[in-house]
Amino acid sequence: MEQETRVRPRIADVAREAGVSKTAVSFAFNSPERLSPGTASRIRDVATSLGYRPHPVARMLTQGRTRTLGILTPQALSVVFANPFFATFSQGVAAVAEEAGYSLLFVSPVHGSLARAVNRATVDGFVAIGLAEDHPEVEQIRRAGLPIVMVDSAAPFPEHAAVDVDDEGGARLAAEHLLALGHRDFLVIGVEPPTPGAQADSGGVVGRRLKGYREALAAGGMDLPDDHVVVGPASVEGGSACLASAWEDGRRPTAILAMSDAMAIGAINAARRLGLRVPADISIVGFDDIELSRHVEPPLTTVHQPVRRKGEEACRLLLAAIARDDSSRPDHRRLETRLIVRGSSGPAPIGKEVAGGR
Numbered sequence: 001m002e003q004e005t006r007v008r009p010r011i012a013d014v015a016r017e018a019g020v021s022k023t024a025v026s027f028a029f030n031s032p033e034r035l036s037p038g039t040a041s042r043i044r045d046v047a048t049s050l051g052y053r054p055h056p057v058a059r060m061l062t063q064g065r066t067r068t069l070g071i072l073t074p075q076a077l078s079v080v081f082a083n084p085f086f087a088t089f090s091q092g093v094a095a096v097a098e099e100a101g102y103s104l105l106f107v108s109p110v111h112g113s114l115a116r117a118v119n120r121a122t123v124d125g126f127v128a129i130g131l132a133e134d135h136p137e138v139e140q141i142r143r144a145g146l147p148i149v150m151v152d153s154a155a156p157f158p159e160h161a162a163v164d165v166d167d168e169g170g171a172r173l174a175a176e177h178l179l180a181l182g183h184r185d186f187l188v189i190g191v192e193p194p195t196p197g198a199q200a201d202s203g204g205v206v207g208r209r210l211k212g213y214r215e216a217l218a219a220g221g222m223d224l225p226d227d228h229v230v231v232g233p234a235s236v237e238g239g240s241a242c243l244a245s246a247w248e249d250g251r252r253p254t255a256i257l258a259m260s261d262a263m264a265i266g267a268i269n270a271a272r273r274l275g276l277r278v279p280a281d282i283s284i285v286g287f288d289d290i291e292l293s294r295h296v297e298p299p300l301t302t303v304h305q306p307v308r309r310k311g312e313e314a315c316r317l318l319l320a321a322i323a324r325d326d327s328s329r330p331d332h333r334r335l336e337t338r339l340i341v342r343g344s345s346g347p348a349p350i351g352k353e354v355a356g357g358r
Contacts (some may be wrong), residue, residue, distance in 0.1 A: 008051075010052070014050060017050060066122050066124050067102050067124070069103075069123055070121050071093060071105070072118070072126045072128040072129070072148075073128075073129050074114055074135075077108045083234045083235055083260065084290045084291070084292055085290055088290060089151075090106075090311060091308055092307070092309060092311025092313075093127055093315045095308075096316055097319075100319055107123075115140060118140055124147075126148045126149070127151060127314045127315060133160065138150075147322055148318075149161045149317045150163075152165075152204070152205045154204050159330060161320075163310055163313045163335070164205075164310075164332075164333075164334055165305040166334060166336055167205050168209065169337055170303035170304075170337030170338070170339070171212025171213045171287070172212040172213070172216040173216075173303060173337070174216075174285045174302075174303050175216035175217055175257060177345065178255040178285060181347050181348060182348035183254050184222060186213075187243070187251060187253035188210065188213055188224065188228060188259070189239055189243065189257070189264070190231040191234045191260060193206075209259050209287065227251075234262055236262050238266060239260075239262060239263030239264060239266025239267045240270040242263065242267065243267045243270040244270045253282065254282055255284075258285065258286045260286065261293045261302055264287075265296050265300065268284055279345050283301075283345040283346055284301070284344045285301045285344065286300050286301070286302035286344075288303070290307070294342070296344075299344065300343075301341050301345040304339070304340050305335065306335050306336075309335060317331055
């Protein structure tokens, strides 16, 4: 016996059964304010009885909206989600987006091409994290007429709304804290550029934080040689590898300034493997104040930035741009940073005789 094939109801079926035009059926689902309440309700009742549901793509085309926001990152998602910072930032974006009835799409390079990923993304706008304003994909989005909010980009922000934090000031606080504890031999663990074209210039996050470190050290009569700045992926493994490599090359810092908490936690792990005591032999200060920083041993001294709020603010700016269908009035929001002192920083060891040897 052949199984009966059920035909999906069409908008014409609803229109015929309800005695209205197909346009009226479309209005009942997409613009009910254009019909009387009784007519809109009757059409939806007929649609329910027939098992009709508007096709999501057709509905999107009718409304001119996807109800989806893109989070654009130049790094592969497998790398991005290894850094707890990004998860917390995304929670902030998601909280505001969901309240407004939007879903999220994470957009990262496809086979190494961010441009290809942008072309495939069906969204109403982008929150772009870690891209410069002159990045090719930003121009690509601009040409497509989509709103975009820049997060942790380079200043100034002439054409797009933007959110960042006082990276330079936070970095100064971290370096000044260690100088006050008597440290004079520093290693900076920085974040390497994720891909060609990603934010790596002096105006980006890495450049601003490095500038803050250097300014504080210079004010304290200290220099920071280039070979005392090492870079790696913004992950626990990246931070661990940076300290291990520097130690193998013969550098013996008593203080580490890490540009992310994940990297600072990795440095704590590497120090332990090297036989170093934190903070008796080596002090480590991070940047972000992610939740995990409170629970490592010892708890991490770090620069707090409002990571979740950064995501919330970026999403609010994007929704505002979408609502007015115009991104010509950019708003730049800079959030404050502050130092959180915990157990991973302490006085410099006397004579620099540390457990790992000189």
